[in-house]
Amino acid sequence: MNRFNNGQPYHGVQTVGGKLKGSTDTDYFYFFCPTCGEDNIMQILDFVVRDDGPVKYAPELRGRAKRDFTLAFQLLCPACGLEDFVKISNTGWQKGKLRNSLPLLLASNSK
Numbered sequence: 001m002n003r004f005n006n007g008q009p010y011h012g013v014q015t016v017g018g019k020l021k022g023s024t025d026t027d028y029f030y031f032f033c034p035t036c037g038e039d040n041i042m043q044i045l046d047f048v049v050r051d052d053g054p055v056k057y058a059p060e061l062r063g064r065a066k067r068d069f070t071l072a073f074q075l076l077c078p079a080c081g082l083e084d085f086v087k088i089s090n091t092g093w094q095k096g097k098l099r100n101s102l103p104l105l106l107a108s109n110s111k
């Protein structure tokens with residue numbers, strides 16, 4: 001049985017953390033290698049559905065959300081060999097500018 005990252009932890013390292021950018025061409029999203037430059041595309045080697053369930057994260061502020069989910073991707077840059085992980089989730093940041101945003105749970109708990 002194939003297990004994502006052979007069952008090992010898959011948190012992104014500092015190279016990707018806060019520096020990973022990307023873009024769409026049509027409706028497909030591509031990640032760019034943070035060490036090679038902004039338009040060097042990384043391969044997506046594998047993915048796993050880390051969380052998938054009913055809305056539990058700040059439901060009072062996310063009335064239209066259908067579910068809570070987190071997808072984790074294993075990325076590889078074929079040019080420099082950088083390999084890392086990134087997650088896409090619909091929990092956490094919900095709006096605003098990234099540098100100025102506060103997580104919804106922190107905002108809702110402070111009321």
Ligand SMILES: [Zn+2]
Nearest residue numbers: 033036077080
């Ligand atoms: Zn690279």
